[in-house]
Amino acid sequence: MRCGLSNIEPLPRPDTVEIVYLLVPLAALIAIGIVAVFLWAVKSGQFDDLEGPAHRILMDDDDHPAEPGKPPDSPDAAKKP
Numbered sequence: 050m051r052c053g054l055s056n057i058e059p060l061p062r063p064d065t066v067e068i069v070y071l072l073v074p075l076a077a078l079i080a081i082g083i084v085a086v087f088l089w090a091v092k093s094g095q096f097d098d099l100e101g102p103a104h105r106i107l108m109d110d111d112d113h114p115a116e117p118g119k120p121p122d123s124p125d126a127a128k129k130p
Contacts, residue, residue: 090096
């Protein structure tokens with residue numbers, strides 16, 4: 050028993066090597082673009098301080114040291130006479 054689709058001829062395949070003529074130069078242009086953007090980022094200082102922002106987010110800027118002679122500005126200090 051044969052399927053009725055067995056006598057359909059396959060579509061003619063285009064020459065698959067021709068696409069390489071488009072893809073290789075396109076890949077080269079993309080690679081050159083990526084290298085150019087990376088070099089621009091290095092020259093503009095994007096990678097100079099990688100740890101500074103990570104440490105800055107951990108530092109609490111809300112705590113200011115108390116001036117001599119004044120009590121610290123904390124909720125516990127306000128409760129004590």
